[in-house]
Structure formats: C-alpha cells, structure tokens
Amino acid sequence: MSVFDEATVGELRELMGRYPQARSALLPMLHLLQSVEGHVSTAGIELCAELLDLSAAEVSGVATFYTMYKRRPMGTHHVGVCTNTLCAVMGGDAIFERLSDHLGVGHDETTEDGQVTLERVECNAACDFAPVMMVNWEFFDRQDPASAVELVDRLRDGEQVASPRGAEITSWREAERVLAGFEDGRVDEGPAAGDASLVGLEIANERGWSAPVADSAASAAQESKGEAVAEADTQRAESETVAEESGADVEGGAGDRQEASGGGSEPQAEGKADD
Amino acid sequence: MTDVLTPVLSAGWADDRAWTLDAYTRRGGYRALAKALTTTPAELIDLVKESGLRGRGGAGFPTGMKWSFIPKDNPNPTYLVVNADESEPGTCKDIPLMMASPHTLVEGVIIASRAIEAERAFIYVRGEVLHVVRRLRAAVREAYEAGHLGRDIGGSGMNLDVVVHAGAGAYICGEETALLDSLEGRRGQPRLRPPFPAVAGLYASPTVINNVESIASVPAIVEHGIEWFGSMGTEKSKGFTLYSLSGHVKRPGQYEAPLGITLRELLELGGGMRPSPDGTDAELKFWTPGGSSTPILTAEHLDVPLDYEGVGAAGSMLGTKALQVFDQTTSVVRCVLRWTEFYKHESCGKCTPCREGTWWLVQVLRRLDSGQGRAGDIELLQELCGNILGRSFCALGDGATSPITSAIQYFRDEFESGMHTPSAELFPPVASTLFATEATA
Numbered sequence A: 001m002s003v004f005d006e007a008t009v010g011e012l013r014e015l016m017g018r019y020p021q022a023r024s025a026l027l028p029m030l031h032l033l034q035s036v037e038g039h040v041s042t043a044g045i046e047l048c049a050e051l052l053d054l055s056a057a058e059v060s061g062v063a064t065f066y067t068m069y070k071r072r073p074m075g076t077h078h079v080g081v082c083t084n085t086l087c088a089v090m091g092g093d094a095i096f097e098r099l100s101d102h103l104g105v106g107h108d109e110t111t112e113d114g115q116v117t118l119e120r121v122e123c124n125a126a127c128d129f130a131p132v133m134m135v136n137w138e139f140f141d142r143q144d145p146a147s148a149v150e151l152v153d154r155l156r157d158g159e160q161v162a163s164p165r166g167a168e169i170t171s172w173r174e175a176e177r178v179l180a181g182f183e184d185g186r187v188d189e190g191p192a193a194g195d196a197s198l199v200g201l202e203i204a205n206e207r208g209w210s211a212p213v214a215d216s217a218a219s220a221a222q223e224s225k226g227e228a229v230a231e232a233d234t235q236r237a238e239s240e241t242v243a244e245e246s247g248a249d250v251e252g253g254a255g256d257r258q259e260a261s262g263g264g265s266e267p268q269a270e271g272k273a274d275d
Numbered sequence B: 001m002t003d004v005l006t007p008v009l010s011a012g013w014a015d016d017r018a019w020t021l022d023a024y025t026r027r028g029g030y031r032a033l034a035k036a037l038t039t040t041p042a043e044l045i046d047l048v049k050e051s052g053l054r055g056r057g058g059a060g061f062p063t064g065m066k067w068s069f070i071p072k073d074n075p076n077p078t079y080l081v082v083n084a085d086e087s088e089p090g091t092c093k094d095i096p097l098m099m100a101s102p103h104t105l106v107e108g109v110i111i112a113s114r115a116i117e118a119e120r121a122f123i124y125v126r127g128e129v130l131h132v133v134r135r136l137r138a139a140v141r142e143a144y145e146a147g148h149l150g151r152d153i154g155g156s157g158m159n160l161d162v163v164v165h166a167g168a169g170a171y172i173c174g175e176e177t178a179l180l181d182s183l184e185g186r187r188g189q190p191r192l193r194p195p196f197p198a199v200a201g202l203y204a205s206p207t208v209i210n211n212v213e214s215i216a217s218v219p220a221i222v223e224h225g226i227e228w229f230g231s232m233g234t235e236k237s238k239g240f241t242l243y244s245l246s247g248h249v250k251r252p253g254q255y256e257a258p259l260g261i262t263l264r265e266l267l268e269l270g271g272g273m274r275p276s277p278d279g280t281d282a283e284l285k286f287w288t289p290g291g292s293s294t295p296i297l298t299a300e301h302l303d304v305p306l307d308y309e310g311v312g313a314a315g316s317m318l319g320t321k322a323l324q325v326f327d328q329t330t331s332v333v334r335c336v337l338r339w340t341e342f343y344k345h346e347s348c349g350k351c352t353p354c355r356e357g358t359w360w361l362v363q364v365l366r367r368l369d370s371g372q373g374r375a376g377d378i379e380l381l382q383e384l385c386g387n388i389l390g391r392s393f394c395a396l397g398d399g400a401t402s403p404i405t406s407a408i409q410y411f412r413d414e415f416e417s418g419m420h421t422p423s424a425e426l427f428p429p430v431a432s433t434l435f436a437t438e439a440t441a
C-alpha cells in the first residue's frame, strides 16, 4: 500500500471508525497525511480514495477546496498574517509586507531554507487581539512589523517559542496531527484566556457586577446592587424587566430564516452563521 | 434591574486551569446536566423554547423552536452538530469560549442531545485554531472519563458519543448546510432547502445545527430557569450574550452583557476610543454591529440597542455581535474592498450571481481604491449588488453586498473621491495601525 507505513494506514482507519459513515473522516485523514508527508501528495490522495472507495478525482476535489490543505511541500513552520479588514487596518498589511521583504517570499511561498511558509490568512477569530499572526495555527497577538520579524527569525534559528495563548511551537506537521484527531499532551500549556478575552469580566469584577442571583428571594438584593451602580448604568434599565413571554417571537414565518445560515432575503442575510 | 455586565459564559474564564473538568466542576459545572437527566426531552425543549433563547450565530432563530422541528417518527438517528466554524470577519467570541471553558460547550451538547434524543453529536470547529482543538478534545475525553459521555450517562439510560471534527479552512462551511456537506467529507457547498436539516441533514437524517454560544447558554438556563434568563435582555431578545469589541478602541475584548446594551455604553466601559496620535480621543467613523456581513453603522447609531430588533430597525443586523470599530483615520473604501476580496475568495462557486458578482465587485472597488474610478462606478456597484442580493444560493452573496451598499449610503463622497484620488493618499494606512504613534513619531 504505497509509500505510507502500516501505522499511518492504521491511523487513517481509526479515523474512519470514528464516524457513522467513513467518508466523514476525509478531512481529518487529509490533515493526518499532511502531518506525515508535509503536504497532500498524489500518493496520499490515492490512498484516501482506496480506503474510502472513492475516485482519486473526488478526493482531489475535496483537497483543493480547502485552503489548509497544501499540494506543495511546506516549510517547517507555517506563518500566517491576518490581512482581513480589521487586522489589515490595525497593521496586518504592514506586517505582511515587512515579513515578505524580510523573508524574500510572497503569499503561499516557502523560504529557501525550508523553514517558513508565509501566507495571508483570513479573519482568525481573534480580532480583539489585532493585528494577529498565526504560527502553525497558534495565536500571536498584537503584533507589529518588528515583533513579527523577530518572531520568524527565532523560528528560523530553532529557538524555543511559545504562543502567548497556546502551547510551545513545534512544527506545522505536528500541528496537523493534532488537527487530524490525535492529542499531543500539550493541552495544559498556556493560559485559559488572553487579556482581551477577560476585559469584560475584569470590569464586572471591579464594579461588583454579575448575572442576577437565581432564586427570586435574591431579587431584592439585586435591586439595591443595581442602585449602587446606577450612575454607571443608565439608559437600559427600562426594557429588561418586561414580562416573560414565549420564545416564539419570529415574525413572518419560520420558512427561510428557519434553518437560516442567514436566510437570504428580507431584510437580507442575517450574517452567514448558522442559527 | 440587572447589572450592566453579566458574565455567565465568561464567569470562569479567569479561573486557574479553567479548561479542566476539575475547575469547571468546582464552579458548579455539570449540575445542570444532573438536572437535565431527570427531565424529559419534551420538557427540555419546552424550557428552552420558553426561555426565549435565540441563536447566537447570526440569524437569531429561536433555539428551542429549532429543536422542536425534529420529527418524532423518522426512522433515522437524530444528530446534533455544533457549528464551531467561527469565521465571519470580526467574530471572535466562540473561540475564546472554547479555549477557556470547553466544558460549558460539552455540557450544553449533552443537554441539547438529550432534548432532541440524539446519540451522536459533532463539534465542527474551524481548523485554524490549534489550541482550541486541543482543549475541546481534552474536554470531551475528560467528560467520557467522568461518565458524562458514553453509555448510560449518570444511570439515566441516555447514550451519547461526541466527535470533535476540525475543518480545513473554508468560510462557507459556517453556512449550516455547507457545513453538513463538509462533515460528510465533501467540498463545503450549501444545499438546496427544503428539505431542511431538521428533516434531512447529516447523512440525510434529522439534524439540529446550533452555534457554540447558543448551545453553551443552555446549561445556565437549565440550572437557573427561564425567569432568571428573561430577567436579562429585552422583551424579544432575552438573556446574556458575548459582545466582541475590536478595532480603534481603548479596550478591545469580550464583554458579556444582557442583550440590548448599546455601543456607547460598551465604549464607555472600556474607556472609549483609542487616543489619536495628537493625544485627543479618536472619533468613531463607522462600525459593524455583527461581523462584515451586517451593514455598517456610524456614530449616529451609538445609542441603538444591540438586540435583534434594535439593530434591525437601524437598517442592519445584530449578527454575531462582532463590533468592529473604525476611527476617522480609516478609509471606508479600503475596508469595503478588503471585505469584498474576502467574499470573492470564499465564494464556493456554486451559483453564478455570487461567483461572478463578487469578482466584478472587486474589479470596480480596486479601481476606486486606487483613485482610478470611472464615472458611473458607484451606480455600477449598486447595480451589481442588486443582482446578487436575494439571487444567490446562500447568504454569502447577500452578506457580500452589505458592506458595499451601506458604505455608499453613509460615505458616498469617499467613493466619489475614488474617481481621482487613491484611498491611501486620503487616509494614510499607517495612521490607522496599532503602532501608529511609534510609526509617526
């Protein structure tokens, strides 16, 4: 069975066994192949096709649809710079430009020493830490051109680097193995949350704010607490003690908006997310 | 009245090793599950229905009602799928939640699965967040070890298996039917509806797909009750939620508050806009209420209640409550171009209006951004948007038009300047950056 050893084939089968239908494992399988080979090769495509009883063309169609799958060999480290709007404005464009100059590579290219593949990435769900960089899909928050250059230089020198909101950086291939579905024992590294994630909680703690106490006996206590902070609060009190009402508050029928990834028309997309 | 900020989901995020079962249990975690295990599925659905919980992933559809659409007589197994593919530009609430407190989600998954009588659940998390994937996998493992997952959970007779599934980079997979195709090992392309996933979803079986925050909100509702939940928020937008503040503000981050808080209040809590290089506070120019697919708003909208109805009445949508705030140094044309490039890149190619339309939009916007716009370009943009909006297969196309039409509505003169002056000349990009003061110094 091709260039892959028994252990790899065994793990691919293990992934297939995790789902009611084996084909559901295809995305994890491709992640695993990337961890073994450093990219998705033709042999890898053929192996998946054989195991899942699909044509190579079908597997290849899937592999090329998703941006995380790479058909060309990758560098040891994947360095992503978020250049979606918010990060771009906050400095992501400048960071990418500087890195590109410094490394002598463009988007989706690998340095000659094989250490770093540079990529522009889309919003990585960390906009409150903008501008954001990712190394092997670990967060590096609030970067600037100088810190970005320093970071990639340390990676290229083989220095130990840890994500401020994640684990120690290993390699892109090791990251891909975790994404495929195999734990690497690094879950307890790093903090629970970065500082921006805790901003609201900190303000609430400073001011003695919390969610209401559950039982109704406590509502009196709640009220006096409310008064104490009344000067900070202001407008929004009146609306919220309004009587309980059934949740069936969607006007205009459940039809299109129902399963709604945004439901299309009227008034228009509700964001594209699911519910 | 309730407090201005009401941390529920985020309450434990600063705890020592908050991601562990230990820390979560110490805070009262899995008490709601114990309660749910002695509650019938029908009662759980009613409870969530009556709570008024609405989907936190963007569309705001009532969660309990979604659950109630699962047919009772379908011979196929029922599935729960959690949409953890957070990738709407600006949206950054589910990722910190799963990083800091993955058990909140896992507990919600178990309760929701009981309600819809699913014995298999999937958490489809975007692949680009390695440490979050680690935390989720470990939480699921710990939940199995504690007997919260697997066979005969807590002696209730309930069985549930959960798989954490990492995606591979495709915004479209946040669209729920595309997500299902992706989870079946295919290209992530949206499906025609009907049939709706409640009837024919994953493997053509009854499926509920909910956003992370929606599911994570369920344990608190089960534990504290619907009156407690309804004491927060507004009449039609009940409860607490995560608001994500980003951009040119002093304290970007997650703010958990009752629905209906305003951007003015949030900004005041966080100390307002960032300081300008000259020392004064920057001016708010425009903002998105709920990610890039929601029409932009301006400083006139600072007092709009950030609930489903309030933002809707202001001509936009609450969306994912991703408040991306831009100050007066920012070129709106540049921003709109970048968002549009994103939609073009992420268009799955299935339908023509979106695939071709976003390509044309980018061409026209590039001209305007570089000061090479032609007479009639603004009208051309509007016409193109008109041909995409409501004519695309899924919401991606509609979302692509939102920033453009709203930006033209509020900042038409900036697009007109694009006929002769590059945006970078009018708004030097360096002034907008986080490191602007150092750079200009």
Ligand code: FES
Pocket (backbone or CB within 6 Å): A082, A083, A084, A085, A086, A087, A088, A122, A123, A124, A125, A126, A127, A130, A132, B089, B090, B091
């Ligand atoms: S725009 Fe960069 S993380 Fe959201």
